[in-house]
Amino acid sequence: SQQGEEDPQALSIQEGENATMNCSYKTSINNLQWYRQNSGRGLVHLILIRSNEREKHSGRLRVTLDTSKKSSSLLITASRAADTASYFCATVIQGAQKLVFGQGTRLTINP
Amino acid sequence: NAGVTQTPKFRVLKTGQSMTLLCAQDMNHEYMYWYRQDPGMGLRLIHYSVGEGTTAKGEVPDGYNVSRLKKQNFLLGLESAAPSQTSVYFCASSYLPLQGNLYNEQFFGPGTRLTVL
Numbered sequence: 001s002q003q004g005e006e007d008p009q010a011l012s013i014q015e016g017e018n019a020t021m022n023c024s025y026k027t028s029i030n031n032l033q034w035y036r037q038n039s040g041r042g043l044v045h046l047i048l049i050r051s052n053e054r055e056k057h058s059g060r061l062r063v064t065l066d067t068s069k070k071s072s073s074l075l076i077t078a079s080r081a082a083d084t085a086s087y088f089c090a091t092v093i094q095g096a097q098k099l100v101f102g103q104g105t106r107l108t109i110n111p
Numbered sequence: 112n113a114g115v116t117q118t119p120k121f122r123v124l125k126t127g128q129s130m131t132l133l134c135a136q137d138m139n140h141e142y143m144y145w146y147r148q149d150p151g152m153g154l155r156l157i158h159y160s161v162g163e164g165t166t167a168k169g170e171v172p173d174g175y176n177v178s179r180l181k182k183q184n185f186l187l188g189l190e191s192a193a194p195s196q197t198s199v200y201f202c203a204s205s206y207l208p209l210q211g212n213l214y215n216e217q218f219f220g221p222g223t224r225l226t227v228l
Contacts, residue, residue, distance in 0.1 A: 033216065042115075042201055042219035043154070088153060092215075097161060097208060098144075098169060099217060101154040 005102050006089060012108040019076040021105040023089030024069075030092040032065055033099065034074050037086045046074075046087075079109045112137050115220035117202050123226045124192045132187040132223050134202030142205045143185040144169075144217065145177060147198040154201065160185055161208065192227045199224050 007022045023032070031050045035043040047058045049065045049072065056063050062075040076083055086106045090099040115136045124130055134143065141162050146154040146169075156169030160179040174196060176188045185204075189196060200223045207215040 031215075035219075040222075042221045043203075043217075044219070045216035048216065090154075097142075097167070098156050098159060100156070100170075101146075103151060103153040 006087070006105045008105060009103070010106045010108070012110060013079060014110050015079055015081055017079055019079050019083070019107055019109075021074045021087055021107070023072045023074070023102055025072075025089075025091050025100075025102075026070065028094045029067075030094050032063075032072050033090045033092075034061075034063060034072075035088045035090060035101075037088065037104070039085070043088065076107075079107075081109050081111055083107060084109045114138065115202055115204055115218050117200075117220040117223050119223060120221070121224050123228065124189075125228050126193060128192050128227075129188070129190050130192065130225075131189075132200055132202075132225075134185045134187070134204075134220060135183055136202075136204040136218070137183060138204065138206065138218065139182070140204035140206050140218070141182070142208060143179065144203040144205075145175070145185065145187045146201045146203065147171065147196075148201060148222075149198050157187065157200075192225075194227045197225060197227045 033048045034046045037043045049056045049063050060077045065072045086104045088101050088104045090101045118133045144159040145157040148154050155171045158177040160166045163182040166177045178186045202220040203217040205217045
């Protein structure tokens with residue numbers, strides 16, 4: 001089964017609202033990354049949080065990490081139509097040279 | 112810089128046919144990866160390479176082979192295509208290894224949509 005699991009699978013909100021997506025994982029990690037994928041395109045890296053960090057900000061993005069609960073959340077504030085995309089969390093498992101992706105959250109921003 | 116490019120963009124194969132997908136990056140990255148993306152499955156790692164001349168298996172390597180003869184290129188081969196290999200294939204590269212680095216994002220190509228009939 002997938003290391004990372006996103007919740008919800010789909011989210012639809014109005015422009016200007018905040019969007020929160022959650023990711024849970026199973027094993028100890030080195031770091032956790034979030035990626036965005038626009039329809040029909042490749043993935044684009046958004047933000048990385050290391051296992052010893054609890055929160056990071058980048059523009060309108062805020063990521064939290066709770067290693068005791070093996071979970072992370074991505075908050076997008078003041079959403080825009082251009083934020084419509086699928087969002088994936090990916091974890092680097094300790095000792096492994098690979099990223100393991102979750103199934104993604106499909107975010108739709110309605111104008 | 113073109114970043115990560117993939118050829119072809121689309122391909123339709125018949126069961127049993129073979130093909131090679133080409134990934135090229137112009138960022139001088141050591142690490143390269145091949146993923147497949149299926150609906151509801153996220154991305155799954157097929158094979159990866161930590162440098163020229165080296166390859167390693169990922170989560171779903173069966174039915175695929177890879178080669179990294181040049182640092183900038185990573186080839187994914189299907190020797191005898193099966194309908195189960197219908198998917199979107201993504202190549203990615205990174206400058207740093209995934210372990211123990213502060214910032215080691217992966218850069219993705221635009222993908223190859225493969226259909227096996």
